[in-house]
Amino acid sequence: MSYTTFNQKTFDTLKQPMFFGETVNVARYDIQKHKIFENLIEKQLSFFWRPEEVDLANDRKDFIDLPEHEKHIFLSNLKYQTLLDSVQGRSPNVAFLPIVSLPELETWIETWSFSETIHSRSYTHIMRNVVPNPAEVFDDITRNDFITRRAVSVTKYYDELITKNSYYTQLGEGTHTINGKIVDINLRDLKRTLYLTMVSVNVLEAIRFYVSFACSFAFAERAKMEGNAKIIKLIARDEALHLTGTQHILQIMAAGKDDPEMGEIAASCKDEVREIFLDAAEQEKEWAGYLFKDGSMIGLNQTILAQYVEYITDQRIAAIGLPTIFDTKNNPLPWINSWLNSDNVQVAPQEAEISSYLVGAIDSAVDTEDFGDFDL
Amino acid sequence: MNQTIHNPRSDSQHSDNHQEDFILDGLASAEDAFNNNEFSLEADAVEVQLDHEPVQESLILNTEDPEQPEVSAQIDLAGMDKPVHIVSIHNGAEQAQAVPFQHAHTLLESLEAQDVPVHYQCREGYCGSCRTQLLEGEVHYTEEPMAWINDDEILPCCCIPKTAIRIKLP
Numbered sequence: 001m002s003y004t005t006f007n008q009k010t011f012d013t014l015k016q017p018m019f020f021g022e023t024v025n026v027a028r029y030d031i032q033k034h035k036i037f038e039n040l041i042e043k044q045l046s047f048f049w050r051p052e053e054v055d056l057a058n059d060r061k062d063f064i065d066l067p068e069h070e071k072h073i074f075l076s077n078l079k080y081q082t083l084l085d086s087v088q089g090r091s092p093n094v095a096f097l098p099i100v101s102l103p104e105l106e107t108w109i110e111t112w113s114f115s116e117t118i119h120s121r122s123y124t125h126i127m128r129n130v131v132p133n134p135a136e137v138f139d140d141i142t143r144n145d146f147i148t149r150r151a152v153s154v155t156k157y158y159d160e161l162i163t164k165n166s167y168y169t170q171l172g173e174g175t176h177t178i179n180g181k182i183v184d185i186n187l188r189d190l191k192r193t194l195y196l197t198m199v200s201v202n203v204l205e206a207i208r209f210y211v212s213f214a215c216s217f218a219f220a221e222r223a224k225m226e227g228n229a230k231i232i233k234l235i236a237r238d239e240a241l242h243l244t245g246t247q248h249i250l251q252i253m254a255a256g257k258d259d260p261e262m263g264e265i266a267a268s269c270k271d272e273v274r275e276i277f278l279d280a281a282e283q284e285k286e287w288a289g290y291l292f293k294d295g296s297m298i299g300l301n302q303t304i305l306a307q308y309v310e311y312i313t314d315q316r317i318a319a320i321g322l323p324t325i326f327d328t329k330n331n332p333l334p335w336i337n338s339w340l341n342s343d344n345v346q347v348a349p350q351e352a353e354i355s356s357y358l359v360g361a362i363d364s365a366v367d368t369e370d371f372g373d374f375d376l
Numbered sequence: 377m378n379q380t381i382h383n384p385r386s387d388s389q390h391s392d393n394h395q396e397d398f399i400l401d402g403l404a405s406a407e408d409a410f411n412n413n414e415f416s417l418e419a420d421a422v423e424v425q426l427d428h429e430p431v432q433e434s435l436i437l438n439t440e441d442p443e444q445p446e447v448s449a450q451i452d453l454a455g456m457d458k459p460v461h462i463v464s465i466h467n468g469a470e471q472a473q474a475v476p477f478q479h480a481h482t483l484l485e486s487l488e489a490q491d492v493p494v495h496y497q498c499r500e501g502y503c504g505s506c507r508t509q510l511l512e513g514e515v516h517y518t519e520e521p522m523a524w525i526n527d528d529e530i531l532p533c534c535c536i537p538k539t540a541i542r543i544k545l546p
Contacts, residue, residue: 043502315495341497
């Protein structure tokens with residue numbers, strides 16, 4: 001099966017599975033197999049924002065006054081966020097677009113990736129405003145061992161899927177010898193890799209990101225780096241939507257109605273999924289150790305952050321229908337809720353009250369009742 | 377010069393009666409609220425009948441600000457009774473806690489107002505943070521939930537109870 005940018009075949013779009021069916025031809029949304037993706041696109045578009053709209057003048061002053069160990073926490077956290085969004089800004093496109101079979105899902109993946117590029121641009125905006133030499137910070141992302149080690153775990157499933165799929169696209173199923181290496185390619189295995197990749201994406205968005213958000217908001221909770229927190233709030237709003245997207249994809253796959261083979265694969269992968277969640281939680285705890293190596297900050301330390309990792313891991317694994325791992329009950333950082341809620345973030349003055357501010361939205365429905373109090 | 381501020385409503389029998397018709401949520405007893413189904417957000421226009429022509433010195437003041445009508449926390453849905461339902465919360469082995477649902481736009485708001493902690497983020501149905509298990513009863517969604525919810529789950533941030541419900545918070 002080779003990839004074509006416009007499939008010439010005539011087929012029933014509604015009969016295609018989400019992935020590994022016919023490649024998409026007409027980008028049409030009049031008929032939809034999974035309406036949820038269209039809803040997600042609409043919502044994401046209504047969220048559009050630009051980092052430049054947030055003023056960071058006070059953050060520069062705040063940063064200069066931070067003690068050294070807190071500067072380390074702030075910058076390391078920002079580096080990690082930059083890494084995560086660098087991955088997310090391109091990987092869904094590269095990995096999922098060649099295998100997607102539904103127009104609404106294809107467009108959701110593109111919309112999703114695009115919003116991640118806004119996040120990446122906002123990190124540059126923050127760096128430019130906060131540190132004298134942003135290049136030093138960015139360059140460290142590929143040099144710092146603690147960061148690169150994490151890059152491996154967030155990208156390995158994506159990379160495996162991309163490699164396997166490129167062999168599958170060129171050579172089809174079967175045992176192939178590529179550069180002297182024997183590679184066995186079959187569609188079922190490819191679907192399995194896709195399922196696990198989707199789980200790792202969900203872990204990235206629903207756990208890893210939230211741990212980094214907790215650090216950003218911990219500064220703002222003390223009235224430091226508040227502009228940064230405003231940007232992170234907007235990013236958190238997008239990520240909440242993205243993780244809903246991946247949760248839907250995973251649940252649709254697991255239900256098996258879309259592709260029965262995918263349902264079987266999901267049922268057989270439960271242990272591995274649990275392992276991916278557990279590994280991510282362990283890595284995040286290890287990261288907390290690195291963040292607070294020179295000292296903790298008021299309101300947040302290694303122990304509390306580790307408890308939050310366990311709490312958020314349980315929340316997310318339960319959301320995809322699997323038993324919890326750590327059996328946590330309460331949120332150790334209850335103040336994070338109000339920071340994660342974006343309704344009180346002011347982007348443009350006219351958006352102060354409602355976050356999903358729709359440009360030119362008017363209520364055009366007129367009912368006779370509307371004239372009830374009219375006297376002539 | 378003393379100017380008399382004259383409020384036509386306070387000394388007119390007609391408008392006094394009218395004010396009793398208009399029961400603000402929270403002020404009325406629950407029974408009254410049930411019996412009084414003719415609930416309107418704004419008072420009807422009152423025709424003030426004066427025996428004589430208005431005198432120049434009396435300043436007629438509106439009793440309500442037309443720019444800011446009293447907002448009712450209670451939502452009105454066509455064809456539905458105003459919901460005052462018992463929400464029983466079951467958490468593990470603990471004794472069930474019963475809180476009434478009333479005077480709130482969503483179940484989440486009602487729970488928060490009564491000091492029941494619920495995890496939340498978006499408060500409009502797309503993040504799924506408030507996902508809660510519904511053990512018994514029915515809810516009505518005021519907004520279409522976008523987050524994934526299983527058959528036995530609800531999103532308190534965008535629903536109100538239709539009946540008495542039993543829920544299990546995570």
